[in-house]
Amino acid sequence: MIVPVLLVAGALGAGKTTLLNHLLAYPDGRRIAAVVNDFGAVDIDAQLLGSVTEEVISLKNGCICCSLQGDLLRTLSSVIKRDPAPDAIAIETSGISDPAEIIRNLMDPVIFKVAPLETVVTLVDPQRLRDDPSVADDVLWRSQLRAADFVLLTKSDLLDRAALDEARALVGRVKPASSIFEIARGVVAPDLLFSRDIRAPRTAPRQLPVMSEPFATITWTSKAPLSLDRFQQVIGKLAPRTLRIKGILLFTEHPAQPILFQSVATRGTLAPSPVPPADGLTAQLVLIGREGELDADQIDALLRGVIID
Known part of the structure; x- marks a missing residue:
């Protein structure tokens, strides 16, 4: 069985856990396992996600782009062998992680054969960009953007059009406009994150909140x-x-x-x-x-x- 992997990146406070919470609460018929990288010794994010589902594994007190590389690969190997196996795995990185390093780790031939990296999304808080435009020159922030297939501007319901357009312009220095989306409260269309099964129909999902983009x-x-x-x-x-x-x-x-x-x-x-x-x-x-x-x-x-x- 092949289990696709979703990698969720972004700076501290960008909204990664909110997105994952929504994804686990409204999985669109999929059994999703979440792997959370809390950099501190107390796994707050995993505790928050654990209130939604039991399929949460925490990698704490380190960064999966460096000191926890081996732990990540061992965890993925273990998750894949579960019975029943998940339909997908979502990995939430810490805010200080460089996704480029994690992507290289996920290309391990043994893991990629059964758990291929399918989508990389990077979350950006537009309000932070408005408060401190110099963030756009941060090396790690730009690396997080470059690694993404899609960039999600979060908390769009809390900002006016001008702030969102400013954020789009700054992100647009690194990514094409076609890859930038605005979301609110972590709501993302599942089709943006995971491919549909070509052969089998989906299980009827729970009622989903209205998506920010059709x-x-x-x-x-x-x-x-x-x-x-x-x-x-x-x-x-x-x-x-x-x-x-x-x-x-x-x-x-x-x-x-x-x-x-x-x-x-x-x-x-x-x-x-x-x-x-x-x-x-x-x-x-x-x-x-x-x-x-x-x-x-x-x-x-x-x-x-x-x-x-």
Whole structure:
């Protein structure tokens, strides 16, 4: 079983625990295990999250980007072996952690094979940027941004438009505007954090609070022969228009090996899939983007270019 990993980064007080609390309270049908890195000897964040779920593991009195590297990998290995295993693992870093180092640790071949890093989100408190714009020049803060697939501006309900636009401008020095989102009270659309299971329907979730930004989903399937080379060219055009793409495909270049494709923002991977597309298909793709920015006809036309006549 493959268990995807979500990495939640950000400075102290940015809202990481609030986001994780909401994710655990409204898991969208997923069993989520949370790994929390409290730098101090008292694991306050883990205690807060433990009030929502029992699936919380604390790594305390150290930083998982340095002194607790081994503890993190051992913890992930242990979590994966649980019965039942979680559907996903969310890791909350300490505010002083550099995600780049943690990402390198998560690329350990043994761990990545069963618990691949799927999404990295960095949270930013816009009010802190307004109070102290020099934060934007901090080396660690910029590293946290660079490591992210998506940047979430938190506490947006407490600030006026001008403050949010100022924060967007400062973050925009490091990240493209398409990767920046505004959230309130930790509410984030699950599709921004985790890919949908291509083959199985979701369990009906509990009623979710209203999301701060609407998302659209497009599904594309085919039974025609497909070209891997053309697919890679098409994805290069689709990636800037989408937030996430996931799919299982069969290409004529590798007829006996189904391929799992995943992309988050502009970061994409191709890997062998343990299962083929369902129902005799050669392609099952799910594309997620901002509402109003996905044109189904244009996407269909582009993907039809992958078909070998």
